[in-house]
Amino acid sequence: xxxxxxxxxxxxxxxxxxxxxxxxxxxxxxxxxxxxxxxxxxxxxxxxxxxxxxxxxxxxxxxxxxxxxxxxxxxxxxxxxxxxxxxxxxxxxxxxxxxxxxxxxxxxxxxxxxxxxxxxxxxxxxxxxxxxxxxxxxxxxxxxxxxxxxxxxxxxxxxxxxxxxxxxxxxxxxxxxxxxxxxxxxxxxxxxxxxxxxxxxxxxxxxxxxxxxxxxxxxxxxxxxxxxxxxxxxxxxxxxxxxxxxxxxxxxxxxxxxxxxxxxxxxxxxxxxxxxxxxxxxxxxxxxxxxxxxxxxxxxxxxxxxxxxxxxxxxxxxxxxxxxxx
Numbered sequence: 001x002x003x004x005x006x007x008x009x010x011x012x013x014x015x016x017x018x019x020x021x022x023x024x025x026x027x028x029x030x031x032x033x034x035x036x037x038x039x040x041x042x043x044x045x046x047x048x049x050x051x052x053x054x055x056x057x058x059x060x061x062x063x064x065x066x067x068x069x070x071x072x073x074x075x076x077x078x079x080x081x082x083x084x085x086x087x088x089x090x091x092x093x094x095x096x097x098x099x100x101x102x103x104x105x106x107x108x109x110x111x112x113x114x115x116x117x118x119x120x121x122x123x124x125x126x127x128x129x130x131x132x133x134x135x136x137x138x139x140x141x142x143x144x145x146x147x148x149x150x151x152x153x154x155x156x157x158x159x160x161x162x163x164x165x166x167x168x169x170x171x172x173x174x175x176x177x178x179x180x181x182x183x184x185x186x187x188x189x190x191x192x193x194x195x196x197x198x199x200x201x202x203x204x205x206x207x208x209x210x211x212x213x214x215x216x217x218x219x220x221x222x223x224x225x226x227x228x229x230x231x232x233x234x235x236x237x238x239x240x241x242x243x244x245x246x247x248x249x250x251x252x253x254x255x256x257x258x259x260x261x262x263x264x265x266x267x268x269x270x271x272x273x274x275x276x277x278x279x280x281x282x283x284x285x286x287x288x289x290x291x292x293x294x295x296x297x298x299x300x301x302x303x304x305x306x307x308x309x310x311x312x313x314x315x316x317x318x319x320x321x322x323x324x325x326x
Contacts, residue, residue: 023232023271027303031110035303039112040281041310043143046070046077047161048313049100051150055320066151067160071125074164076100078120080107105306111277113139119165128159131167136211138247140166141175142278145285148182150321155180155202166244169208170215174244177203177216178251178282185289191259195220195252215245216252223256230257232272240274247275251282255290262287262295 027034050070057064076096100106115135119126126132140162151157158179162172177198184194199216203209219238228234230253238253239246251269258265262284269283270276287295301307 023267025267027300031108033305035300035305037105037110037305038277038281039110039116040142040278041306042080042106042110042112043074043077043116043139044145044281045100045106045310045313046073047143048146048317049073049076049098050161051146052313052316052320053098055150055323066157067127067164068125070161071164072096073098073100074116074120077106078117081109081112081117082107083117083121103306103309105309113137115139116165126164126167128163128172131163132165133167135166136168136171136174136243136245137166138171138174138242138244138275138278140171141178141244141248142281144175144179145182145282145289146317148179148289149186149317150324151179151183152324154183155198159206162244168244169206170211170243170245172244173203173206173209173212174216174248176206177212178248178285181252181286182289185286191255191286191290195256212245212248215239215249219249219253220256223253230254230268235268235272235279236274241272241279242275247278247282250274250279251286254279254283255286259287259290262291263297263300 030036030038047070050073051066053073054064054066054069057069076098077100079096080101115133115137116139119132119135122132124132144158144161147158147161148154155176159172159176162175166172166175180198180202181194184197185191189197195216199213199220203213203216215238222228222234222238235250235253238249241247241250250272254265254269258268265283265287266280270280272279293301304310
């Protein structure tokens with residue numbers, strides 16, 4: 001189950017205020033509570049919803065484009081942000097169908113990215129061939145982990161899911177690499193092999209891969225350098241995590257240096273001055289896929305917002321995955 005791993009150890013951009021010298025070691029209050037989710041988890045849940053809808057349509061014989069199904073779910077997320085896609089026509093559309101849009105915790109703004117909002121509000125679905133913009137922000141990669149669980153071709157579907165809102169190759173190829181890493185792990189590859197296969201074998205087969213490759217290769221090499229101490233300064237040498245390739249690079253580094261300790265990997269990934277909720281979420285995706293729910297410290301899991309609902313979505317995805325294997 002991937003979603004519990006996004007344990008929202010966040011202070012957004014403000015975690016340096018009032019913290020001990022050791023940095024963030026536990027949940028900090030955000031959005032009025034401990035264990036609050038951010039837009040990363042919101043959009044990850046809606047990615048999962050789109051995948052499940054596509055799976056259901058395929059199972060009953062209907063023709064379904066998974067990327068289009070995900071796009072429709074993202075429009076549902078946009079609705080929960082109280083942004084009306086059809087306001088230019090002067091009419092408020094009916095509430096989208098689905099369970100997620102009814103949850104109060106998802107009908108809440110959690111520092112949603114401007115690129116995601118503007119792209120979805122455009123009324124057009126971005127694609128690799130016809131991008132909406134030239135953004136390589138991390139809003140594409142931070143939400144696509146569910147694709148690695150269920151997609152037949154996770155690299156391509158995650159690429160297309162990210163391109164819905166992010167038109168720069170580094171914005172959607174970083175997402176594609178993450179989904180493939182998750183898929184490789186779930187097929188029993190070691191963490192190192194799962195990462196190397198995605199970065200060194202698959203990624204270079206695709207156009208305009210160079211920026212993403214350079215960032216991820218640097219993270220892998222840095223993780224292998226035992227003379228370098230894992231620290232916020234080391235993390236920040238990889239960037240701030242605001243753009244796709246940097247966010248994934250930081251998550252890969254944290255996952256490799258603390259492969260067998262979920263807590264240490266997460267804390268390393270969020271103790272820096274950049275986009276710490278996104279780098280924490282992506283690190284949680286990777287280490288969570290590797291070790292499962294039992295690796296998460298209980299005092300984090302018990303206080304996680306929407307814990308039961310997240311588990312339900314994870315169970316539904318797992319059931320769908322099993323159906324695809326029959």
